[in-house]
Amino acid sequence: MPIPEPVEDDLARVGGVVGLTRLLPDRETLALRSQQFHALSDPVRLKILLLLAVQPLCVCVIREVVAVADSRLSYHLNVLKKADLIAGVAQGNWIIYSLTPEGERFAAALVG
Amino acid sequence: MPIPEPVEDDLARVGGVVGLTRLLPDRETLALRSQQFHALSDPVRLKILLLLAVQPLCVCVIREVVAVADSRLSYHLNVLKKADLIAGVAQGNWIIYSLTPEGERFAAALVG
DNA sequence: GGGCTATTTCAAGATAGTATGAAATGGATA
């Protein structure tokens, strides 16, 4: 395979195509990361993450701020939950959501 | 609207629902960020970003490592390009892709 | 110019993600 020279020189230094391939994370890690990024690929979910970065909130408050239908909000909360970015604990009739450690990491990167 | 007490106390401190709403970025910023996250929500694109974090590469080398069809690779490169995470410069018959500053930011966050 | 190569573009179908409203769940209160 012919390769442009400036690329070829550096490529040799990292062990060629084989060397590059070895630098990549395994399939599971890539799947996990892409799931996390997917969870943040929507403005509604991004808002939720940023809100929970301020403080834990019940669904009722989140709904007021984000202004979407109940079922839609629930759907997006679930996407974030499945990506392990947020978690909810029942408190009487309410559910209070907060960021997981992973969620904190992303929120911090997003703000900073 | 009734609110669970532990939430209500903190909520008052940040200015209630109105205060929370003001903390959120504007629509364009949210759209930009969600586009960036979407661009990274796929294992193939994640691989590409990580590869380009090592060094600039032509499509031919990326294809070897990622092992997908030409048109499919081109599609994913374009998603990353539209999100302004990578950029390509033609070099003779090749196109050499590298990370943009934004792409570097994400790659660094991903590795660290 | 003619042929070769790297990469992109296009159109089509296949798949995945999202919105919506109605119904279900489950805790609280009386």
Next chain:
DNA sequence: TATCCATTTCATACTATCTTGAAATAGCCC
């Protein structure tokens, strides 16, 4: 128990994203 309220679940329609193979583009070399 009956009722109310916050939230989720479900079914369905809709929309966006992805894959595939074939064709197009554009630079290089003879």
